[in-house]
Amino acid sequence: MLGLKPIKTLPIREKIAANLREAILSKKIPAGEILTLESTAQELGVSITPTREAFQILARDGLLELERNKRAVVLGVNEKTIREHFQVRAALESEACVLCCENKIDLQRIDQILKVSREEIEKGDFESYSSLNQTLHMELWTAAGNDKLKNMLSELWNGLSRGVLVNEEEYVRKSLKEHEEIVESIRKGDAMECYLRMQKHIKSSCKNFVQRYN
CATH class of the missing domain: 1.20.120.530 (GntR ligand-binding domain-like)
Known part of the structure; x- marks a missing residue:
């Protein structure tokens, strides 16, 4: 045995962000698409809180524009x-x-x-x-x-x-x-x-x- 530490995975909010980011970058989710917290969380099988945090991460990346009523607009990639x-x-x-x-x-x-x-x-x-x-x-x-x-x-x-x-x-x-x-x-x-x-x-x-x- 090498005494190695277990491999740690990313927090759930970052996994959600990575999932959505890949979908946006691959254009599976097109620019202009409206995402809601509830529907996104439900589709991914996760809760609202980490989904909201993932939206915030992607907004900082410039991939989403956050709106009221728990919605976000996909800005796409360039x-x-x-x-x-x-x-x-x-x-x-x-x-x-x-x-x-x-x-x-x-x-x-x-x-x-x-x-x-x-x-x-x-x-x-x-x-x-x-x-x-x-x-x-x-x-x-x-x-x-x-x-x-x-x-x-x-x-x-x-x-x-x-x-x-x-x-x-x-x-x-x-x-x-x-x-x-x-x-x-x-x-x-x-x-x-x-x-x-x-x-x-x-x-x-x-x-x-x-x-x-x-």
Whole structure:
């Protein structure tokens, strides 16, 4: 046994926000659609309170406009929305990496996540990589030791950014390679290098989204 901590999942409000965000980004929920707290909560099988909190998260993302009577209008997505989202993520996640270097974090759990990621990719189970990708990022946020930073990143998180110009295997292999480079920089204690590598990693995801929605 490696003495690893259980994998923690996102709070329910952030799961709801991620679900709705993906539907909006994929245009399953079109711009102009009216969402109500009651109907959305009922469809997702959750309560009103976390649904209201998810609406507030998406309003901050610029994807919803909140109205009275527990309603929200879907604003849709455009290149400006996408770039702003990833610019904030890049700034915060890069700073989290710097804090990991300064804290000289124990990389045992993160190394284990990378090991399992490699195994899943070699088995051809690319779908599982989405969860492992999320877990690795969350581990870095936690290891950074800044709760406010972690909470902000949790709200921004929207899952694996799947581009349309590369197939799934190419994407996950590229993503894993970038993860390995980031972790190696942290292992060396090179704060500037890991900062720049995380910037590159997040900007790559941004590029995929922009190409998808142009």
